[in-house]
Amino acid sequence: MTRIALGYDGSEAARAAAGWVSVRAPRDTAAVDIVTVTGIRAFDDERVEESLDQARRMILDHAPGLVIESHTVDGRMPNALVEDSRRADLIVVGIRTGRPVRSGGSSTLRLTARAHGPVCVVPDVWAPSDDPVTVGIGPDDSADAALLFAATEAAAADVPLHIVHAWRSPDGRTAASSARREHRAVLDAASARVHAHNPSLRVEAELVAENPTAALLHRASQSSLIVIGTHRRGVLAGGMLGSVAQDVIGQSAAPVTVVPNSPPR
Numbered sequence: 001m002t003r004i005a006l007g008y009d010g011s012e013a014a015r016a017a018a019g020w021v022s023v024r025a026p027r028d029t030a031a032v033d034i035v036t037v038t039g040i041r042a043f044d045d046e047r048v049e050e051s052l053d054q055a056r057r058m059i060l061d062h063a064p065g066l067v068i069e070s071h072t073v074d075g076r077m078p079n080a081l082v083e084d085s086r087r088a089d090l091i092v093v094g095i096r097t098g099r100p101v102r103s104g105g106s107s108t109l110r111l112t113a114r115a116h117g118p119v120c121v122v123p124d125v126w127a128p129s130d131d132p133v134t135v136g137i138g139p140d141d142s143a144d145a146a147l148l149f150a151a152t153e154a155a156a157a158d159v160p161l162h163i164v165h166a167w168r169s170p171d172g173r174t175a176a177s178s179a180r181r182e183h184r185a186v187l188d189a190a191s192a193r194v195h196a197h198n199p200s201l202r203v204e205a206e207l208v209a210e211n212p213t214a215a216l217l218h219r220a221s222q223s224s225l226i227v228i229g230t231h232r233r234g235v236l237a238g239g240m241l242g243s244v245a246q247d248v249i250g251q252s253a254a255p256v257t258v259v260p261n262s263p264p265r
Contacts, residue, residue, distance in 0.1 A: 002030040005085035006092045007077075007111075009036060010051035013094030013124040018055045020122045020255055021092055022062035027156040032059060033088065034070035037080045048072055078111035090118050090257075095250055097123040109246060112230075112258040118149060120225075120257040121249050132162040132204065134223040134254075136216050136244065137190050139167070139183065144193075146229030146259035151194045151201055153225060153257075160202035162223065163190050166215035167207070183207055213247040220252040227257045 006021050008014045018034075025032050034055045036048055052070040059068060073084045085091050095108050112119045135150035137143040147163070154161040165187040167179065184207055191205045208215050216226055228245045245258050 002028050002090065003088045004030045004032050004090050004092060005081070005088035006032060006034045006055065007037065007081050007094075008034050008052065008055045010054065011094065011124075013096050013122070014055070015058065015094070016124045016126045017092050017094035017120075017122040018058045019062075019128075020120070020126055022059040023128055024092075025059070025066055026063040029066070030089075031067040032069070033085070034059075034068065035081060035084055036070075036072045037077050037084075038072050038074050039076060077107040078114060081111065082114050082116070086116055088117065090120060091115050092120045092122060094122050094124060097125050097250060097253070106250075108249060112245065112249070115260070118257050118259045120255050122255045123250075123253060125253060126255060129224045130157075130159055131222050131224040131254075132160040133157065133225045133227060134162040134164060134216065134219050135227040135229075136164050136166070136212055137186070137229070138165070138212070139186055140231075142231045142261055143190075143229030145261045146227050146257075147190055147193060148197060149257070149259045150225070150227035151198050153227070155198050155201050157224065159224060160204055161194060161198075162204045162206065162219070163187065163194070164206050164208065164215055164219060165190070166210045166212040168209065168211070180207070212244045216244070216248050217251055220248075220254045223254045225257060226252055226254050227259060229259050229261055231261055 004021055004025055021032060034052055056068050073080050108121055133150050133154040135147055151161050167183045187205050187207050191203050194203055220226055230245055249256050
């Protein structure tokens with residue numbers, strides 16, 4: 001059984017995340033654990049319990065019968081949620097859109113960098129859709145786990161998988177033609193890998209001469225989910241995360257799931 005940990009603080013973004021979980025969890029009868037990190041300041045226990053009950057009702061109203069637990073954990077975000085959710089298959093949190101999150105002060109980015117598995121960041125403007133799941137892949141193997149994760153999510157939602165491989169054309173027509181063939185081979189290999197695991201899944205593969213971040217953001221409004229892989233490279237305060245994920249999170253109109261290819265350092 002899949003285990004989903006929902007980080008919940010009662011905010012509008014958190015409610016959007018709960019809404020997303022209420023749609024996602026029934027697909028494989030996932031067990032949901034709603035977690036509120038109370039921090040070091042005093043919290044009103046009654047208000048926190050009311051907030052957790054709000055999240056439980058929101059999910060059960062859409063998906064009655066799910067196994068749902070809830071609790072609080074003392075500590076600071078994101079470390080407290082990361083450690084409390086070590087056994088979860090997926091961590092889900094909400095985020096306000098349109099705010100810069102690249103700086104090392106963003107607890108959401110630190111969460112995606114330090115978590116032991118995939119983290120889904122749901123924007124406060126989220127609404128259900130039947131659009132494809134979009135996964136961005138690069139020329140290396142950083143998206144291998146993300147590709148299979150995205151394929152599984154698309155199959156469960158009964159929507160197409162849209163594989164996007166963005167590249168920058170070098171100077172010179174001959175070089176550009178040669179580079180395009182190489183990048184097309186990367187895309188074809190990814191499509192073949194998906195078909196080997198999910199032969200009935202509808203796959204749309206797209207090669208674009210564009211900045212990877214822009215390519216994903218341009219397609220976010222036509223996607224039900226954006227999936228990004230990471231090797232946890234690139235300096236981020238307290239953790240390692242790829243630059244594309246840093247730029248897309250908080251700007252995407254669709255939920256963004258960051259899938260690590262390796263455990264945190």
